[in-house]
């Protein structure tokens with residue numbers, strides 16, 4: 001597989017996992033998932049993980065997957081790459097898994113004494129990748145294995161942290177996010 005195909009396939013297949021975090025930032029607020037509960041003197045998850053943000057993020061990711069499916073032929077032709085199609089379990093796995101990975105990271109951050117919004121380099125950039133690919137693999141292993149071949153997976157692991165830094169930096173600069181991570 002050539003580099004362009006690997007990069008395009010990686011970005012395309014991961015879009016339903018990239019969008020939920022950004023949609024959650026825009027839609028977040030309201031009741032926190034942990035209901036304000038604490039564990040060991042610290043919040044279980046914190047006020048940054050809300051039901052509304054999680055639901056909106058998941059819905060945005062699934063909707064995007066189906067939008068991409070509707071346009072997959074022309075997109076693949078335009079970019080001269082094999083088309084990526086998202087079956088429903090894969091779409092749900094990527095979107096909900098991305099949210100779950102981010103929530104899991106907040107749990108780890110609180111246990112390690114980091115307050116809401118504190119950075120955790122590495123975890124912040126890859127938590128949702130692990131969650132997205134993990135849940136997608138549980139729901140549709142064959143699709144994950146066929147789509148995330150070694151070159152595509154390697155590209156995802158290299159490109160995602162870069163993309164995460166850039167998009168969060170932009171979100172911070174335009175005032176959508178309180179911290180640039």
Ligand code: CTP
Nearest residue numbers: 024025028029048049050053054106116117118
């Ligand atoms: N958000 C949300 N629900 C989620 C994820 C994010 O409502 N499941 C919203 C919150 O308003 C959150 C913002 O998106 O403050 C930014 O997300 P993130 O950086 O993941 O949360 P932090 O506030 O930094 O909290 P944490 O330290 O727990 O990551």
Ligand code: MG
Nearest residue numbers: 117118179181
């Ligand atoms: Mg944050």
Ligand code: K
Nearest residue numbers: 102105124181
């Ligand atoms: K996060």
